Amino acid sequence: MPRSTLMRVLIAIALLVLSNAASAQSADPFEHGWTLDAETSELQFLSVKKNSVAENSGFATLTGVINPDGAAEIRVLMDSVDTNIDLRNVRMRFLFFETFNYPEAVITAQLPPEKLVDLHQARHKIIDLPYTLSLHGVTKDGVAQVAITLVDNDRVAVANTTPIAIALPDFNLEEGRGKLQEAAGVDILPFGFVSFGFVFDRAQAGTPPQLVAASTTPGAAALETKGNLDREACEGRMEILSRTGNIYFNSGSARLSDASIPLLTNLHNIVDRCPELTIEIGGHTDSDGSDSANRVLSERRAQAVNTYLVNQGIAPERLVTVGYGESRPVTSNDTAEGKRRNRRIEFVPVN
Template sequence: MAAPALAEDNPFAPGWTLNPLGSTLGFQSVKNGTKVEMNNIATFGGHIAPDGMAEVQIALDSIDTHIDLRNVRMRFLFFETFKFPTATVTAKVDPLVLEGLKDGPRTFAVLPFTLTLHGVTKEMSAPISITQLGPDTVAVASVGVIPVVAEDFALTEGVAKLEDAAKVKLLPVGSVSFDWIFTRDGAAPMVAALTTGADAAKETRGAFDAEACATRFDTLSQAGNITFRSGSARLDVAGSAVLDTLLDVVTRCPEMKIEIGGHTDDVGPDAANLALSEARAAAVAAYLAERGAGADRLTPKGYGEAAPLLPNDSAENRARNRRIEFKILD
């Protein structure tokens, strides 16, 4: 069997497309020292251009841990997909990596690549295998696992949030593996474009049930991504992504009435903190109501500094105490 396109001047012409049928992408996480959990990413897409430039986009909303609560926590608390919906892998593939296919159906190489994840871009490399499955089809797979360190991608805080939410201890590194099928362009129908958001998420379509609603409101309360200008009830633009995610959840829980609770740290007079927390809760309610959430379903309430999550004894703890929480009302 001839190697794919090796008889041609350009082995990558006219381009190769990642086929999701038969392709897999997964990662392992370890909690409490010994428990290994296997997770999948359901939606990804990619292409190798005629010049050998390869790009794969990964929809992080499509994470599948096989448990809805864990899916939601991974999306909202760890990957923060409302801000960073995709991860991107790019690589310049040297035609020489295909030379080994002249002597057999499989060859091995170490591939340098760039990973962009959670707003951070890092140069990496990984051992891979390349297997010819047919004249117009190849499989590209990781050999072993690829370690992805949380600290390298500004995910340390996300690890802490997951630990707090699940009451576990997590190893701050994940082990990624993949097995991707590429088909020569024109040899098979084009695959659908990468989808993100609700179209990719591993969750029920349409309205959520009561448990799914409770999971999402609780997790969004823990996310801590709704922010304000210092000493102000004016919503920070940086928080609009999570507010839009919140709007989607409120819309998909149409029978629920929600309390929007504002909380502050202990800096400043009690009365001023109470007033500020009330104004901030009202600002979130107004944002949602203006976009069709239904003002009669939203009850803003200020708690001031009366219900801290943590002792107000450090800048980090005070930041955690300045928050918006959501509660389903009876």
């Protein structure tokens, strides 16, 4: 090929590449939409105990999208809470976040196209972004200052510039804080600070981004040993489950309320994964009524839990039922709250 012809071909190729690159840097920041890269994204929260000891924790399983219209949604599997300590994770799941009832937290926001239309040129922008957080059955609005960085045309990072304060009473988490304090034996301040760094990849044309469906299996996202658990893990989980207070009966009745099923489903999962243990199911009541009547009622309630587990496949010989009535209160019966806490089901390994 003559040198002049070769040069014309190379110039044409270069112009084509530059033209494609320029057209790829779309002025539409949401073209085709975006999908969260969960492996490189993070969501963390900082809590404070003993008035001055800060602990940083996070969540391991996130899924998220930004739609072509700029509507963003992040879903957090609460079972995936990561404190770096197994039983602390279990306390957070069952006592604080009550993940058996509230398995996900959802963050939504509408990214403003008018503020990001030049992102392909500026590459980095800081904006105030209104958002909505749904957590523990409560939905509240807020505003966060976020930095949005276009790493390249197909990858964008979104991070808060300052921690976001979360008041626990705003999300009905005060009771959970009390349970945590009692279980861990420490004071915990009634607020936390959230920080995030989300990374998104641009979706392909014709393939809109989609959220990944969460598993319905109890503890599927939990950072714990899969399959059978060792004795220490089993005993720790039984002690924590005994503190939940989420097994319900009508007054004077031994019939399980439907509201008990989420926790019982998780209980079954754990008992099933501790096959070497025999579990005592202990029923307890408050002091209202006669001692003999309370013993009978507490045993009937413990038996109702026993029956549920057996119906779910747990071998009957692995379960022992005891009714303690009012004989082992955990607190005074002088108040309605004290009586509520004393009405409980406890789980204790006996072999």
